[in-house]
Amino acid sequence: MTNDLLGRHRAVLPDWLALYYEEPLEITHGEGRHVWDARGNRYLDFFGGILTTMTAHALPEVTKAVSEQAGRIIHSSTLYLNRPMVELAERIAQLSGIPDARVFFTTSGTEANDTALLLATAYRRSNTILAMRNSYHGRSFSAVGITGNSGWSPTSLSPLQTLYVHGGVRTRGPFASLSDDAYIAACVDDLKDLLGHTRAPAALIAEPVQGVGGFTAPPDGLYAAFREVLHERGILWIADEVQTGWGRTGEHFWGWQAHGRNGPPDIMTFAKGIGNGMSIGGVVARSEIMNCLDSNSISTFGGTQITMAAGLANLNYLLEHDLQGNARRVGGLLIERLRAVGAQVPAVREVRGRGLMIGIEITKPGTDQADPHTAAAVLEAAREGGLLIGKGGGHNTSSLRVAPPLSLNVAEAEEGAAILEDALRSIQ
Template structure:
């Protein structure tokens, strides 16, 4: 346990870190150790982790294969060299990701985060099309930097109306706003709306559409399967590129597919990734066709992107993921938990939609009398879950959604335990 009282650490946090760096819980916790899918805080309390560092600790904690690979690299004395030198682990990792990406003649550029990866993707697309026009989805989130914030379609995460790109937002994950439409009618409506946007709101030569196959911060909302493929077909008529933001959906987390884009019958021109690949080590990246990746006219490097330590950790993480078929584990346990949660919450007035794919699922919390989004109840449910030893996340357009994304190494008994604790927390919230 830590020698430092949590209350003292909290006051020091508030004194030196920005006010907009938010913390979960009325009494925030410091996580000091972890093993498998469980963590321990500075007070010695243990938790089953169903949020995994915002989907980043993909294999959980203290995985021997990853730890030993990192320790070997540390013992070499080389943690950093920069992209001005050959980095064996970077090259080997890029070869594997290019092969897995589904993109023909792919090249990979490594960054430190998903934000940086999406910035690079926007740079590639706008350079290729010689245009600053970008299409994005409503309720989306693509990062914290200037351009990434500009293409984010969630007002809670936009600090400024200023933008280096000219953005137009499309429908796609707002199916609930059109209850009068059948699923087929909604798809047709979205396609017609895109054609209308291209005909009326944009100039020629739009650069790209950037979309998350499952929106992360947006509350694990997803476009209906096939919609992004329909969008891509329309955009291809105009030469517009498609960027699939796989920062949260990649690596098999959605269960049915290794990449989120595969649910839509489409292959993107550009794919971005981050989070889970490093299992806690900072890494992100971009995959694109060589003609796009090689086309930037100026010199470029990444000082820290693709460094020997991060790529060694990522290689070990990816090898473990594939060797243990964690995608299938995500599919099986995700279905189990989503089914149990759906059945249990159907008896709780005020609990809204339960949705998700694989180990990426969510539940909306609503006011039981009005049916309006209830962020205060979501905050209470977060506390109730923590009190029972379960860590979950929060999100959604109105902050009214609980998000669950446990490590992909989750065991069945842990899945049953976690969903049981979650159901208990929701029951207590609406009691």
């Protein structure tokens, strides 16, 4: 059955639509932190459909909200008043920390970032964008044009002029050997130098933790220091919270808050986890930025009633059960366990992250050279042991990504760590 489906997949879908594993999985159902494939195999899910099943598979509160809303009306577009959309927008505006915030809903993180770029360039009357090296912001024409990870940017053509800034990867690049304070100072000096050689950019877009890039991050405070430089010149700061939002990092509800010394970003994008699998993305911005467009616009599917009902139920569950606190506690235990294992495996260059957003970088032992073949072998071994994880990285996809649902308990964290330990030791 699975082999037949794979053949049909390859016959009608693009060659560039990536599949994990030598024998790709068909996942048929899930519950809690577990999923099952078409052959009946059960897996502990440490990737959540790319950080999207944020709370749990088949969460009863979300399932009930979707079912009840489907029985009333599924969709009407933004041309009509929509109570669930207004209610979720009110909650997100308040949680964002952005003053006088307005919220626009989309169907994905790609579309959210595309909208943020539209707003920033229109507001600033500039098509120059600052982006981070090793970054990823989606698959649309504008988003791949600002993506600093060449493995995910299939064309150099772009409607935007993109300039790339140092700082998103703490342990690589020309400033890696510096202390945190010196690192930030060097990156700020580089930014100032770059701005001295270009017309005024519209915005800097940055992921507080780079997702596809392998869960890399700068020292806390880097983007606050950048913001001082940007603010002096009127340049906007866009925080891409598609993977870092909703408490996943444990220490903060939003990733930007680790850099919040100078206040919130001007624009923030979100997606993935808020819908717990339903297609929700969005943009939050100060009203004068959100309202700067001087032509009409709508969204056919952004903010549709059924996805908004799911988002409201999911957000309520997240807050009522303090899943941010759980990510901090259980994630802290998990990362320390994985660091202890990594210290004994020569191919593990670094175990990094915070909360339930953990990266394991794989290199050829004793070097900084990426080893995507070995990373893929660990991915396969973990699957054979009953664990699903992801991969990424800016150096030929040599990092493993660990991002379970935020309701992960200690026993499941220990189980997953044991499987990962076996998988990592199997490559020696």
